[in-house]
Every structure is written in structure tokens, then in C-alpha cells.
Amino acid sequence: MLEKYRYNVARCARCGICRAKYSEKVHYVCPVREHTGGFEHYFSRGRVAVAAGILEGAIDYSPELVDVLYTCLGCKSCVEQCGSVDMRNGKSLVDTAKIVREMREDAIALGLEPKIMQELHATVSKTKNTFGGNLEEKNKLAKKFELPEKGDTIFFSGCYGVYRDRKEAEATIKILKATGAAPAYLADKEWCCGVMEYWGGNTKVARDMALHNLEALTTAGVKTLVTACSGCLDTIKDIYPEIIEDKLPFKVIHISEYLADLVEKGELKFTKEINKTVTYHDPCHLGRHARIFDAPRKVIESIPGITLKEMERNREASGCCGSGIGAVRALEPDLALAITNDRIKEAVATGAEVLTSACPMCVEQLTLAGRASKAKLEYINLPALVAEAMGL
Amino acid sequence: MNVVRVKEHHPLYSELSVIVGSKYTTDSDFAVWAYSRDSSPVPGKVPGIIVRPGSTEEVSEIIKLANITHTPVIPRGGGASIFGFPAGIPGRSIVIDTTRLDKLIEINEENMTVTAEAGIGVCELGTKLTEKGYYANLVWAPYYADTLGGLIGGVMGGGWSTRTQVVGPNANHILGMKVVTPTGGIIQTGGGPGTNVHRKTTFMRDGGGPDTTGLFIGDGGTFGIKTEITLSIYPLETVAKPRGFLFKSFDDIWSAISKLMAIEPFPYTNLVGLAPNATALFMSDPCWVLLCYTRGYEEEEVTTKIKVVDEVCKAAGGELGSEAIHMQASAAGTGEMYREMGKLASIGMWVFLETHVPKEDLPRLFNKYAELIDQRFEEKGIKEYGGIRMDVMLPVGHGECYLSTNVYWQVNVPEARKKVMEIADEFVNVTINDGLFATTAQRIPAGVTGANWSPSYYEFMRTLKRAMDPNNIINPGHWGL
Numbered sequence: 081m082l083e084k085y086r087y088n089v090a091r092c093a094r095c096g097i098c099r100a101k102y103s104e105k106v107h108y109v110c111p112v113r114e115h116t117g118g119f120e121h122y123f124s125r126g127r128v129a130v131a132a133g134i135l136e137g138a139i140d141y142s143p144e145l146v147d148v149l150y151t152c153l154g155c156k157s158c159v160e161q162c163g164s165v166d167m168r169n170g171k172s173l174v175d176t177a178k179i180v181r182e183m184r185e186d187a188i189a190l191g192l193e194p195k196i197m198q199e200l201h202a203t204v205s206k207t208k209n210t211f212g213g214n215l216e217e218k219n220k221l222a223k224k225f226e227l228p229e230k231g232d233t234i235f236f237s238g239c240y241g242v243y244r245d246r247k248e249a250e251a252t253i254k255i256l257k258a259t260g261a262a263p264a265y266l267a268d269k270e271w272c273c274g275v276m277e278y279w280g281g282n283t284k285v286a287r288d289m290a291l292h293n294l295e296a297l298t299t300a301g302v303k304t305l306v307t308a309c310s311g312c313l314d315t316i317k318d319i320y321p322e323i324i325e326d327k328l329p330f331k332v333i334h335i336s337e338y339l340a341d342l343v344e345k346g347e348l349k350f351t352k353e354i355n356k357t358v359t360y361h362d363p364c365h366l367g368r369h370a371r372i373f374d375a376p377r378k379v380i381e382s383i384p385g386i387t388l389k390e391m392e393r394n395r396e397a398s399g400c401c402g403s404g405i406g407a408v409r410a411l412e413p414d415l416a417l418a419i420t421n422d423r424i425k426e427a428v429a430t431g432a433e434v435l436t437s438a439c440p441m442c443v444e445q446l447t448l449a450g451r452a453s454k455a456k457l458e459y460i461n462l463p464a465l466v467a468e469a470m471g472l
Numbered sequence: 473m474n475v476v477r478v479k480e481h482h483p484l485y486s487e488l489s490v491i492v493g494s495k496y497t498t499d500s501d502f503a504v505w506a507y508s509r510d511s512s513p514v515p516g517k518v519p520g521i522i523v524r525p526g527s528t529e530e531v532s533e534i535i536k537l538a539n540i541t542h543t544p545v546i547p548r549g550g551g552a553s554i555f556g557f558p559a560g561i562p563g564r565s566i567v568i569d570t571t572r573l574d575k576l577i578e579i580n581e582e583n584m585t586v587t588a589e590a591g592i593g594v595c596e597l598g599t600k601l602t603e604k605g606y607y608a609n610l611v612w613a614p615y616y617a618d619t620l621g622g623l624i625g626g627v628m629g630g631g632w633s634t635r636t637q638v639v640g641p642n643a644n645h646i647l648g649m650k651v652v653t654p655t656g657g658i659i660q661t662g663g664g665p666g667t668n669v670h671r672k673t674t675f676m677r678d679g680g681g682p683d684t685t686g687l688f689i690g691d692g693g694t695f696g697i698k699t700e701i702t703l704s705i706y707p708l709e710t711v712a713k714p715r716g717f718l719f720k721s722f723d724d725i726w727s728a729i730s731k732l733m734a735i736e737p738f739p740y741t742n743l744v745g746l747a748p749n750a751t752a753l754f755m756s757d758p759c760w761v762l763l764c765y766t767r768g769y770e771e772e773e774v775t776t777k778i779k780v781v782d783e784v785c786k787a788a789g790g791e792l793g794s795e796a797i798h799m800q801a802s803a804a805g806t807g808e809m810y811r812e813m814g815k816l817a818s819i820g821m822w823v824f825l826e827t828h829v830p831k832e833d834l835p836r837l838f839n840k841y842a843e844l845i846d847q848r849f850e851e852k853g854i855k856e857y858g859g860i861r862m863d864v865m866l867p868v869g870h871g872e873c874y875l876s877t878n879v880y881w882q883v884n885v886p887e888a889r890k891k892v893m894e895i896a897d898e899f900v901n902v903t904i905n906d907g908l909f910a911t912t913a914q915r916i917p918a919g920v921t922g923a924n925w926s927p928s929y930y931e932f933m934r935t936l937k938r939a940m941d942p943n944n945i946i947n948p949g950h951w952g953l
């Protein structure tokens with residue numbers, strides 16, 4: 081409920097640093113403002129002003145406003161640029177991604193959820209995954225790699241790893257096995273992490289997913305959860321504690337952190353050189369949300385033969401891939417594509433041959449747009465790149 | 473929770489959509505609401521419709537339509553004004569959001585000028601000039617939010633840059649502008665194509681007749697909408713040194729400031745005096761602090777100037793600060809201290825009580841206003857809302873000082889905002905009654921300023937406004953006009 085953020089909404093100083101910035105790295109802050117009519121309600125300051133208007137009872141939710149709310153990517157570029165800190169808890173004072181999420185939740189409570197989102201959430205509720213796939217697929221994956229259901233280290237595939245980018249999931253499992261992690265896998269007991277439901281404002285479905293997964297994970301004896309999906313990582317690590325109002329009794333890490341640790345210890349063994357220039361796209365949920373910027377770079381740079389070339393906007397200043405946790409892509413495909421194309425252009429401008437990322441959703445979005453625009457790039461998810469260099 | 477309401481379109485929605493395109497026209501209730509406030513606690517006024525024109529010609533068409541239909545127009549840049557947005561007529565006004573007029577037209581390295589559209593962000597302009605080794609006088613803050621047109625129109629003197637203290641306000645560095653007049657005409661001021669049909673570009677301010685450029689500087693947008701602006705540019709300095717000095721009392725720090733500002737040429741580029749209530753933000757043992765930042769083109773020149781600063785400060789009882797204090801001087805001098813405004817927002821909501829004071833009156837008035845604000849803080853219980861204040865003084869030129877008490881508070885309840893605003897309103901009135909001047913051309917100070925014009929000056933301004941804006945279309949009521 082937006083009411084939870086009344087203090088934060090009121091504390092936005094409306095200074096406008098989220099409107100425009102032009103510096104070495106950041107030429108614009110909000111990609112949505114850049115590719116729409118650019119009115120205040122398309123970027124942070126205006127969105128927060130609208131929230132204030134709702135809280136003051138001056139304006140109402142309407143289908144038109146709901147459409148605008150679902151243009152927010154939740155990428156937190158504005159939050160990063162704002163930089164204001166809530167002195168009470170050290171968190172972002174004006175977290176627009178969260179404020180918009182709460183507005184979406186309230187709009188849903190009023191029966192104003194866009195039809196496409198309703199259908200998506202109904203699919204997740206029914207099939208326990210984003211794509212309406214059969215959970216049996218997860219059992220097949222477990223069987224193929226002989227993964228036990230219980231163990232200290234649990235691999236969390238997420239929906240993308242099973243129903244979209246099987247290469248990513250398989251590469252992650254191979255890496256974990258080859259490096260002695262002995263991963264277990266919940267298989268059909270692993271439900272969607274709830275990332276799209278949470279950020280889409282459907283808290284009820286997100287909560288159902290979270291509570292189920294937490295129980296399944298606890299039963300499986302998890303000590304460390306490893307995932308290759310930045311959405312799953314951030315949701316389980318940061319959102320689940322918020323949902324259960326408690327700390328998690330286990331550690332959640334991204335495969336890039338796991339690998340970076342091995343690189344640090346000199347324990348990651350490669351068998352093949354990859355003589356290519358690579359550029360890395362920071363997924364919003366791994367970067368600005370979960371604050372993991374160094375680990376994937378450390379891993380890429382450790383691969384023999386690879387030269388890493390940074391895009392102009394990188395790390396904290398990275399551009400979003402345009403997917404917006406799938407919601408913007410589903411509801412505003414043209415807007416999403418325009419944003420992705422910006423990122424593709426930046427990748428091409430580095431002169432790199434390969435575009436990699438550490439999130440299957442980003443890789444999919446970038447691949448689709450990049451291929452459509454005939455950009456001369458190869459697209460590969462980080463685990464697949466590492467697995468190739470390890471000869472797996 | 474709120475229920476859904478359906479609203480009718482603004483009467484000019486269709487016509488405006490034809491001019492700027494429907495993508496750049498909106499009158500949704502939430503859209504106009506988001507344009508109702510600036511970055512001050514001054515209560516907002518909700519306009520009727522917003523447009524984002526992409527050319528001077530489109531601005532002109534909008535103004536012509538507004539004249540035919542007698543609809544008020546409010547120009548808007550970054551929306552970073554600090555003392556209230558022009559009120560217009562709530563529910564009817566057309567807000568012209570100028571931020572699509574954001575092109576850098578030309579950097580002329582021979583004539584040392586830059587011409588840009590008025591809606592360009594000053595950060596973009598500043599960065600592009602820096603990349604080429606130049607600077608223009610723009611703004612300390614809000615570096616990332618101000619537009620060029622909003623800065624020049626919204627601040628008396630056209631704005632304060634990080635070099636204003638020695639080179640004067642931006643007005644001194646503006647060469648000319650393209651302006652859409654309140655009846656929709658397009659004029660070009662300054663020594664350029666507007667005042668000589670045989671010229672293509674502007675290279676000087678004062679050619680071609682009376683200095684009409686000045687009419688559009690610090691006017692709050694009342695006399696026209698700036699769409700292009702030409703400024704002087706300068707080579708970036710290559711050497712800069714910071715200096716911070718600690719003082720025991722107001723008298724000591726003022727003695728140093730007073731002596732330093734009398735020196736020609738100035739031994740500093742910036743000089744900021746902070747009271748202990750301001751230094752408490754970064755010092756465990758707060759005291760009076762003087763932050764000095766000296767820029768130049770030769771090492772020797774800067775070192776010599778810094779020596780002068782050292783001598784004067786020491787003679788006034790100052791103690792050389794630590795490296796951390798010098799870094800504060802650097803942050804103040806480059807503008808970094810204020811640029812990342814999230815840091816300010818973290819301190820609290822703000823209102824800046826600012827005024828321009830002649831040097832001779834500064835000690836008396838500094839203490840008078842400090843006492844007044846202390847008293848009001850006490851009476852209104854501002855500390856209970858987490859209220860703090862920071863007193864700052866900056867000399868400008870040889871005879872003027874900018875004085876500011878930055879008030880921050882934490883608890884955003886309407887009564888806190890109301891009480892703080894009562895103090896701010898009183899401050900503007902008291903300072904103008906003391907014969908001083910406000911810093912911005914924004915709603916509250918413009919109202920008080922206009923109310924204190926002499927009858928003949930008011931009459932002159934009214935005649936001017938009526939002649940230029942017979943239907944009182946642009947920012948009606950601003951300055952009381």
C-alpha cells in the first residue's frame with residue numbers, strides 16, 4: 081500500500097536531479113522519459129508527485145494513470161541519481177521503484193490491473209511459473225543432471241532457466257558440479273520466485289510464491305542458494321525478508337559471486353581461450369538493486385583471451401535493457417524496444433563481438449532487439465560463456 | 473482509497489495537439505497535478521494543460537492561440553525554482569514545458585560564444601563546454617535540474633555561477649536571446665540578427681540599440697518565453713587551490729571577508745563564510761569556517777593569491793583548517809557540494825531565506841536576521857519538526873553580500889510546512905522592508921518585490937507589460953502585474 085511510503089513520498093524535494101543529468105556516464109536518467117512524451121509523470125519526480133496527490137486525496141487512480149504506472153521499468157536509475165538517504169534506516173529516501181510498485185498494488189485492489197498483467201498473474205498462480213510451462217520440465221532437468229532434492233547448496237533455476245534459456249541453467253549446474261559445489265535442486269517444488277508479481281503489484285501471488293519456496297528450501301536443508309537469474313536473486317535475497325518480516329535463515333548468492341570467489345582463490349580452471357572482445361550489460365536487479373557490480377566483471381576478465389570493453393553507461397549508471405521485469409515489455413512493447421535499442425547501440429559502439437549479461441531476462445530482451453536490428457553481436461549469458469571457457 | 477473519476481478535456485486540447493502533436497500534449501488530472509509544484513514548500517497551483525513544444529515556431533503558435541482564447545500561459549524549465557511557481561489561473565493555464573527545446577546550437581570558438589536552446593539542461597551545456605576546454609557562467613546548483621532559460625528567467629541577475637563572486641551574475645555574460653513575445657512574435661535581442669538584418673549570429677550584447685536583453689533576465693518569464701540564448705564562454709582555468717580557515721567568532725570571520733573582498737584583483741574565485749550551525753554538518757567541533765577556492769591559469773598566480781588569503785585570514789585570527797576542511801572548500805568552489813542535491817534532500821525539506829545586503833550593513837543585518845529566525849524557530853516549535861538552520865554568507869564583488877539561512881526540517885506534516893513558510897514569507901517581507909533585495913524572480917519574492925516598487929516604477933512596468941502583453945497572457949499576476 082502506498083500509505084506505507086507516505087513519509088518518503090513527502091520527503092521528495094522535487095529538485096529534479098532524476099529528470100536530467102549530463103555527465104561523463106549518465107546522459108539521461110530515465111529511459112522512459114526519453115522515449116515517451118517526457119512529461120513529469122513519466123519519470124521519478126512526477127511519479128512521486130502523483131503519489132503525493134493520491135495520498136492527499138487530490139487525484140484518483142484511473143485506467144489512464146494505471147497505464148502510466150506500468151511504464152516504470154523499476155530500474156532504479158532515478159534512485160541511484162537521487163542519492164538521498166533515509167536517515168532513519170540508511171535506505172533510499174525516495175525509492176520510486178518501490179513507490180510505483182505500491183501504487184500498482186493499490187490499483188489492483190481497485191480492480192484496475194491491466195488485462196495482460198491479470199493474465200500473467202493468473203498463469204503464475206495456476207502453473208507456478210511465468211510462462212505457463214509444465215513443472216515436469218524441472219523434474220527433467222533434475223533427472224538429466226542427477227540433482228538431489230536436498231542439500232546444503234541449492235541451485236534455483238527460476239522460470240527463465242527452464243522455460244526459456246535452458247543453456248543458462250545447464251551451464252550453471254555444470255559449473256557448480258565441476259567446481260565441487262554438489263548442488264541440489266527443488267525441481268517441481270521450485271515455484272516462480274515472484275519477481276514479476278511483486279514488482280507488478282500483485283503482492284498476494286508474490287507472497288504465495290515466496291512462502292512456498294521458503295518452506296521448500298528449508299525442508300531441503302538449504303544453507304546457500306545459488307541462482308543465475310538476477311531477478312530471482314534480488315527477490316529472494318531482498319524481497320522475501322520484507323514479505324516474511326524476518327531475516328532469511330540461509331545465504332543467497334548469484335553465480336557470478338560464486339565464480340568471483342573461486343577466481344579470487346585461484347580455483348577456477350579454464351581449458352579454453354576465448355579470443356573475443358566482450359561487453360557486459362549490468363542487469364538492474366543484480367546491479368542497482370542487489371549492488372553486485374564487480375563480481376561478473378572479475379569473472380569475465382579472468383577468462384583467458386577475453387578483453388572486456390565497458391559500455392558508456394555501466395555499473396551504477398547502466399542503462400536498463402528495457403524489459404522492466406517483463407511488465408513493460410508485455411504492456412508497452414514499442415517503448416521497451418526503443419529502450420533496448422539504445423542499449424544495443426551502446427554495445428555496438430564498444431566494438432565488442434559479444435554482449436553478455438548475468439540475467440536471462442536481459443539477455444533475451446537484448447538478443448531479440450539486437451537480432452531485429454541486425455546488430456553485429458553475439459549474445460550469451462555469463463554462465464554459458466564461463467562454461468564454454470571451462471570446456472564444460 | 474480513491475475512486476475513479478473521468479475528466480473532460482481542456483478546451484484547447486485539440487488545437488494544442490495539432491500544434492505540438494498529441495504525444496506532447498496532456499491534460500490528464502495526474503499529469504497537470506505533477507506540474508503544480510516547484511522544489512519549494514510553496515503550495516502549488518494546478519494548471520489546466522501541459523505542452524512540450526519542439527521549436528520556437530511551435531511556442532509562437534501556442535502563444536497566438538492563448539491570446540485568441542485569453543488563456544494564461546506559464547513557461548516552465550526544470551521546475552527547480554525555490555520560491556513558488558507563477559500561479560497562472562488554476563485549472564486553465566497552459567504550462568509550456570520547455571525541456572524539449574534542448575539543443576546546443578553552436579559553440580563558436582573564434583567569437584567565444586555558445587548558443588543553445590533555452591530548455592537545455594545547464595549540466596548538459598556545462599559538460600559539453602568543459603569537454604572543449606571552456607566554461608560559461610551557469611549555476612552552482614541545481615546543476616542537474618535547471619534549464620538555461622529557467623535559470624536566466626527565474627533568478628534575479630540571470631543566476632549565480634561558481635564564479636559570480638568575482639565576475640558578477642550571469643547577466644554580465646549573456647549576449648542575446650531569441651524570445652517569443654507575449655503576442656506570439658519572435659524577436660532576437662543583442663548584437664545579432666535581430667538588430668542587424670545583415671548579421672547571422674550574435675557576438676555582442678550592446679549593439680543595435682537599447683539593451684532589451686536585460687528585460688528578459690530575472691523577469692520570471694513575464695515578458696516573453698526565451699527559446700534560444702547566446703552566452704560568452706571562457707577558457708577553463710587550469711589551476712585551482714582550495715583553502716579553509718577556522719574562526720572563533722562572527723567578528724573575526726567578517727573581518728577576514730571584509731578585507732578580502734576589498735582587494736583588487738580578488739585573491740579568490742569563491743569565498744563562502746559558514747556559521748557554526750552550518751559547519752556542524754561536517755565538523756564534530758563546529759566553528760565559523762571560511763572556504764576559499766582560487767582558480768587561475770598559472771601556478772604562480774594562484775599560489776600568490778592563496779598567500780594573500782592566508783595572510784588576511786591569519787591576521788583576522790583565522791586558523792588554517794585541516795585537509796578535510798580544504799576539501800570542503802574545493803567542494804564549495806567547484807559546486808560539487810550542492811550539485812548532488814540528494815545530499816541536501818537527506819538533510820531535510822528545505823527553504824532558503826536569501827537576500828542581497830550591502831557590505832556596510834552586513835554585520836548588523838546578519839545578527840538581526842539570526843535573532844529573528846531563532847525567535848521564530850522557538851515560537852513556532854520548528855525544532856520539534858527536526859528543524860535546523862545553516863547560515864551562509866558570500867561576498868559578491870566589492871560591495872555586496874549574499875546572505876542565506878538555509879532552513880531544513882524533517883517531519884513533513886502540513887503544519888510544519890505552513891509554519892516554515894510563514895517564516896519564509898516574513899523573511900522576504902522584512903528584508904525588502906529593510907531596503908534589501910530578493911534573489912529570485914519567483915512567485916513569493918516577485919510579489920513582494922513588485923509591491924515595493926515606487927509608484928512611478930510600478931506604472932512604468934505596468935505600461936510595459938500592457939504594451940507587450942495586452943491580454944496579460946504570460947504569467948499573469950507575477951510582480952503584481
Ligand SMILES: Cc1cc2nc3c(=O)[nH]c(=O)nc-3n(C[C@H](O)[C@H](O)[C@H](O)COP(=O)(O)OP(=O)(O)OC[C@H]3O[C@@H](n4cnc5c(N)ncnc54)[C@H](O)[C@@H]3O)c2cc1C
Nearest residue numbers: 549550551552553612619621622625626631632692693698
Ligand atoms: C537547492 C537549490 C540551490 C540553488 N542554488 C542556486 C545557485 O547557486 N545559483 C542560482 O543562480 N540559482 C540557484 N537556485 C535557484 C535556481 O537556479 C532557480 O530556481 C532557477 O530559476 C530554476 O531553473 P528552472 O529551469 O528549474 O526554472 P523553473 O523553475 O522551471 O522556472 C523558473 C521561472 O522561470 C520561468 N521560465 C522558465 N523557463 C523559461 C523560459 N524558457 N522563458 C521564460 N521564462 C522561463 C518560469 O515561468 C518561472 O517563473 C537554487 C535552487 C535550489 C532548489
